[in-house]
Amino acid sequence: MxxxxxxxCGQNAFTFEGEVSDVLACNCSMCQRRGSLLWFTPRENLQLQTPESNSSAYTFHKHVIQHRFCPHCGIHLYGLGTNPQGTAIAAINMRCVEGIDLDTIPVKHFDGRSV
Known part of the structure; x- marks a missing residue:
């Protein structure tokens, strides 16, 4: 799909394809504060509809994940990194997706504070 x-604010837009069967809620210091629900996909499934320069990046802790956000409205869009196998991945904030009912998607909890 x-x-x-x-x-x-619409300054940043993207599309992606895949089958969203569940989302992840992380309790690390970043995710807990922003309240995102994440879905992971290979990076090539994420297609920017606006220039990457419209967003800003923030890194913390080990500085291996680029947390992309809009500098105008402050919304976290997605994170970019690599999985343990070395594949480039995107962690999409599903709260930014149009026309999706998040109440129908199971939430898995991840203890990011322990990492």
């Missing part, structure tokens, strides 16, 4: 997503 193909999904459309954007920040609140």
């Amino acid at each position: 193909k999904y459309q997503a954007s920040c609140h």
